[in-house]
Amino acid sequence: MIILSKLADYGVIVATHLAAHPDRQATAAAIAASTRLPRATAAKLLKAMAHAGLVTATRGPAGGYRLARRPAAISIAEVVAAIDGDIGLTQCSVHEADCERTTYCPTRPHWAAINRAVGAALSAISLAEMIGPLAFAPAASFTEPARDARIFMDEPPR
């Protein structure tokens, strides 16, 4: 199974590209060319990110997109959430109301915990870190998972 949608994946690529040139103002077409993505798709992604406040857009000639904050202040989780919506493992993590099993399903509280762990993993890495070489723990400690805990937690979110 693939966790991230293609669009979310592309969105991170676009955001990373913007982070690599934080000073320049780039048009949607230029970004599409640089990332080898279809123009319309890149435009759609940028639109979503602008809506979420991650990038600022200026119209008219000499317009274009630019990151709204410093690359180090934008996490992967935010980019993904801007495109695909909030992150949740299961249906009931996102729409609690839709799950009529709430009362007797014993798995729900556990999902919430795993949920936070996954979210933390995506929140812990910023666009700035995405540009350079591996900047955070290479997860060597995860090869043997060892229950009980603190799964990702060797990486305090800054």
Next chain:
Amino acid sequence: MIILSKLADYGVIVATHLAAHPDRQATAAAIAASTRLPRATAAKLLKAMAHAGLVTATRGPAGGYRLARRPAAISIAEVVAAIDGDIGLTQCSVHEADCERTTYCPTRPHWAAINRAVGAALSAISLAEMIGPLAFAPAASFTEPARDARIFMDEPPR
């Protein structure tokens, strides 16, 4: 965005139900009734798990399903993988060949690391733990994920 597919979610519910009664031999119909799932769907899930070797099936009258191992020896990751296939964040994590961006895309190594983290989170919890109360650290340190953000679990859109 929802990470687990509905079927994978259901699969965990079914597996958890089996783990709650490890001695009993349960028919697909009985499991479906207990979990309030459609019979055909439950059967499909059980078949997939049997194929992956997580449950054993015996046919004929008085047949049914049973966990192949002790509940503590089956991880959530295995159940999910049995139904949805291997876990990967992005397309290129699963089919490396399909990504022609391999050479210049700077984000790929990072994905692999996050990938391991997610996999570890799902591998770290077993069916046995899924039955009882929260058995591992609820990741309380991440409840405030950083900066403005508040990415998860609040639920604004729509």
Next chain:
DNA sequence: ACCAATTCGGACCGGATTGGTACGCAATAG
């Protein structure tokens, strides 16, 4: 001050994947 080029913004549509179902076959216990 107007016009026009350029750029973003929202609505729409086709297609693929997923979720769910139905039917016929194989195996086993009574």
Next chain:
DNA sequence: CTATTGCGTACCAATCCGGTCCGAATTGGT
């Protein structure tokens, strides 16, 4: 032998994803 149960295949429906189109806003030139 027969009834019950799982096994496999094939099929249908629906949601969601990915992509394209056309309209709205803004700046720069004239």
